[in-house]
Amino acid sequence: MTVAGVGEFGLIDRVTARLTHGGSCLLGPGDDGAVVAAPDRRVVASTDVLVEGRHFRRDWSGAADVGHRAAAANLADIAAMGATPTALLVALCLPADLDTAWAEGLADGLGAEAATVGASVVGGDMSASPTLTIAVTALGDLGGRAPVVRSGARPGDVVALAGRTGWAAAGLTVLSRGFRTPRLLVEAYRRPEVPYAAGPHAARLGATAMIDISDGLLADLGHVAKASGVGVDVHRDAFEVPRQMRDAAQALGVDPYSWILAGGDDHALAATFPRSAALPAEWRPIGRVVEGEGVTVDGAAYDGPAGWDHFR
Amino acid sequence: MTVAGVGEFGLIDRVTARLTHGGSCLLGPGDDGAVVAAPDRRVVASTDVLVEGRHFRRDWSGAADVGHRAAAANLADIAAMGATPTALLVALCLPADLDTAWAEGLADGLGAEAATVGASVVGGDMSASPTLTIAVTALGDLGGRAPVVRSGARPGDVVALAGRTGWAAAGLTVLSRGFRTPRLLVEAYRRPEVPYAAGPHAARLGATAMIDISDGLLADLGHVAKASGVGVDVHRDAFEVPRQMRDAAQALGVDPYSWILAGGDDHALAATFPRSAALPAEWRPIGRVVEGEGVTVDGAAYDGPAGWDHFR
Incomplete structure (x- = not known):
């Protein structure tokens, strides 16, 4: 089944059904915005984008691999500020003829990598696009520490x-x-x-x-x-x-x-x-x-x- | 001058030089992550992506217009949770032959729309891509209110x-x-x-x-x-x-x-x-x-x- 075949809302349902949520996720996908705990009263935020053919190739990496890599690139940025990752948001641009299984595998990889640090995918957006693109934003908490710049x-x-x-x-x-x-x-x-x-x-x-x-x-x-x-x-x-x-x-x-x-x-x-x-x-x-x-x-x-x- | 001509870091310098920062921005672009105030101890976060040809056309909207629209789509999601927007992060995928003036105009529009609510662009990422794509993540503060779901x-x-x-x-x-x-x-x-x-x-x-x-x-x-x-x-x-x-x-x-x-x-x-x-x-x-x-x-x-x- 292609992503065009299931449609935007069908694909969102399929993908979000695969996600589990960490303790920092106070409100997950399905609303206009997610709500994430920020006990430090400051939130660290970082965005990284992966573009097919430039940052990954589907014949070199499986969908879950790409998910792990996309999450890791962002979670590492949070860690590099001295913070603990809490949440990911994911904007996915998918060719209409892509198999939904690829998007589901990607979600599995993103979620599994985030889970290694107790974080989770709390929201996102999807669109059709000629170019498979994954933009991830990671959030993190400083736990009272000064950010390391x-x-x-x-x-x-x-x-x-x-x-x-x-x-x-x-x-x-x-x-x-x-x-x-x-x-x-x-x-x-x-x-x-x-x-x-x-x-x-x-x-x-x-x-x-x-x-x-x-x-x-x-x-x-x-x-x-x-x-x-x-x-x-x-x-x-x-x-x-x-x-x-x-x-x-x-x-x-x-x-x-x-x-x-x-x-x-x-x-x-x-x-x-x-x-x-x-x-x-x-x-x-x-x-x-x-x-x-x-x-x-x-x-x-x-x-x-x-x-x-x-x-x- | 094209974006390929000035290169990734040159373009990041040009774009970030045009941004001003609101009071919630504790650490802006230039590090691994931004730091944003979250006085409520919860942060509202939402991501929306715009893809050229699907969400906008360059012959129908100017670069600053697209920036206003991309920011508005995300800031509105934060408002719809009952929260006040604090920050935007922007992942930009740009064709290598795009004029840098377009990226700069986009940044101006994003920044100007965010400024209408006291928010600002605090970070982001850029990559070349065949498809002009703008993924924006907005953050917001609930000010002690329950999110309206x-x-x-x-x-x-x-x-x-x-x-x-x-x-x-x-x-x-x-x-x-x-x-x-x-x-x-x-x-x-x-x-x-x-x-x-x-x-x-x-x-x-x-x-x-x-x-x-x-x-x-x-x-x-x-x-x-x-x-x-x-x-x-x-x-x-x-x-x-x-x-x-x-x-x-x-x-x-x-x-x-x-x-x-x-x-x-x-x-x-x-x-x-x-x-x-x-x-x-x-x-x-x-x-x-x-x-x-x-x-x-x-x-x-x-x-x-x-x-x-x-x-x-």
């Missing part, structure tokens, strides 16, 4: 990473060369493993700046450097190339550090901490904030590929 | 309308027939005049149910009837056909009541109130909640065109 890094701060980088980029390279394995890399691209809890933890540990790694580690640290008026130096030997990644890089003729340093889509979190902060294992030091501007690797400009620009 | 209408309640219906539909018919006048109708389509304040007012007046009229008066009252398990009877003589609309209807060979009763896009608000409520002039009685189901006009089924289904 990009502009607070100070020279001398430690740069640390929670989560992994390069895996999704490696998986994407594998898929773009026409392969389906190694599965570990492909799955890392399809469903990023985001260290959501590390965001609020970093806020409690006194992080001075934080960002979600979506454009690539160096590009995103560049945003922190620019916003903070500092430089960032990344230590290359802080990154060990995992065996599966090294083998794939060799087979595909790619420098694995281009995945690790410039590949996006893993949604790791990078943060800066005062030198005195006692970092738990979840936050691995990878560099230092320095006087100056821009991002260097071991003190020198990085000559690999840069990050991602969605219009180029 | 669709399911609270009770037999005997008065059905009342704030704002006007049929004007936008008339303007759209005018444009679709290749005309540009009467300007009053065309402008009503391009920039709906939404009675935002009537939403929170209705909550304070004891409204039992409320909805934003976006699919058409009868279709949206049908949503209230279904959610509440009641019928709604609309009194046709509660609607006087304005002269400009009557003249245009005659010239175009259209029944003006099909605009008034079934046309969407004016974003009027419809609410139900206990018979005892003392309604101010802003809330005009147009019918009655009855036992049963569905929507009738003067006790009989309406045989004009039905409301809008975005997949058909």
Whole structure:
């Protein structure tokens, strides 16, 4: 059955029937607006849009995979502010001939990813469109903490990473060369493993700046450097190339550090901490904030590929 | 200059430079998430998406017009919950060859419409896409009031309308027939005049149910009837056909009541109130909640065109 066949309201009924609601959802889908708990009296909000052919391909990712990825991209933004995600709203633009099962699978993925942090899909909108497009807005609660912004890094701060980088980029390279394995890399691209809890933890540990790694580690640290008026130096030997990644890089003729340093889509979190902060294992030091501007690797400009620009 | 020419970050800089921020915006664009005041400890959230060719045409509406309309559609949803809008987040999907001036004009329209209620654009995302698409999420604050949902209408309640219906539909018919006048109708389509304040007012007046009229008066009252398990009877003589609309209807060979009763896009608000409520002039009685189901006009089924289904 196509989405045109069941119609707008039929599809909304089918999709919302699949959703379950977290404790922050005070009023879910079906009215003009949802009502979400905001105990902190401030709400953190972030929007990310995925466009077919640009951010995902239906032959590379299943519907539920795309749902996981769309949710993860937004939930990671909330975590990167030091907040706990509470809710997602989803605007779906679907080709009229799309099978409803795809939309239902997408909803399952969105809901399952949100559930990993106790959040849920509380509302949304649907329209037909020639271009399959998924715009997600995530909301979150700061729990009394100050938001951790990009502009607070100070020279001398430690740069640390929670989560992994390069895996999704490696998986994407594998898929773009026409392969389906190694599965570990492909799955890392399809469903990023985001260290959501590390965001609020970093806020409690006194992080001075934080960002979600979506454009690539160096590009995103560049945003922190620019916003903070500092430089960032990344230590290359802080990154060990995992065996599966090294083998794939060799087979595909790619420098694995281009995945690790410039590949996006893993949604790791990078943060800066005062030198005195006692970092738990979840936050691995990878560099230092320095006087100056821009991002260097071991003190020198990085000559690999840069990050991602969605219009180029 | 095209959006591809200035690139993603260049365009984000250009657009965000045009935005001003309302008092509820605690942290605006430029970080992983925005921070918005939520003094009520609950936040109302709603998402609506506009797709070029389906919800708007660039030859029928200017960029700022589309911004006004996109903002209005979402702000009206917040008002229809009885809440006061605080913030918008905007996901923009733009063809790479679009002129940046269009995106800037859109931002101006979004910001200007939000400013009419003291809200502002606090964040968003951009991507290239073959299909120009605008997904807006609006947030709002309930100010201690209970949300006014669709399911609270009770037999005997008065059905009342704030704002006007049929004007936008008339303007759209005018444009679709290749005309540009009467300007009053065309402008009503391009920039709906939404009675935002009537939403929170209705909550304070004891409204039992409320909805934003976006699919058409009868279709949206049908949503209230279904959610509440009641019928709604609309009194046709509660609607006087304005002269400009009557003249245009005659010239175009259209029944003006099909605009008034079934046309969407004016974003009027419809609410139900206990018979005892003392309604101010802003809330005009147009019918009655009855036992049963569905929507009738003067006790009989309406045989004009039905409301809008975005997949058909």
